[in-house]
Amino acid sequence: GNSVTQMEGPVTLSEEAFLTINCTYTATGYPSLFWYVQYPGEGLQLLLKATKADDKGSNKGFEATYRKETTSFHLEKGSVQVSDSAVYFCALRAGGTSYGKLTFGQGTILTVHP
């Protein structure tokens, strides 16, 4: 079956530090990959996505590249801010008729200190 594995958290960084959150997946066919972010007390919202191998998704300074050879979609940001403190979820949507269903990783809590 499909699965997503994220690096263990929580992650604590100082402002302006470099961020990497690892994500690897297992899926048949050609999935689409997503990063969602959940700010405190809110629902999840899409951060970025990539729909095919070697695509790079980017938004708000965050980037992730779809690496089929390593089945990975690691999230990076060059300089984090306090406002980036949130829970980050990696997710995949299987190819074919999936009815939009997403399979999520366990989430990584990020805390950024001033």
Place this chain on the structure above:
Amino acid sequence: NAGVTQTPKFRVLKTGQSMTLLCAQDMNHEYMYWYRQDPGMGLRLIHYSVGEGTTAKGEVPDGYNVSRLKKQNFLLGLESAAPSQTSVYFCASSQTGLAGSNTGELFFGEGSRLTVL
């Protein structure tokens, strides 16, 4: 800009009680989903619907029922609540389309925190 609205936002139940969570979306989306979020386990799909009058089981459907009588509403019911159903429940919706044209973006509600004593 209502988007996806869930009610209630908080609820405490005793074991064996029943309740219904309501999800409403105003984006005319065909697909709707109920997920539960538990620490260290991410989000797991309970049930989903691909259109009015249709429902299907997700990854963890036991102990839950759903109904989609109107396109904009998706109800999640617990007939006999158990402590294992203590969780945060999220409703989401997405636009339909052929696999190639579906952007895949899910729009989430703010969540409903349920505690079963």
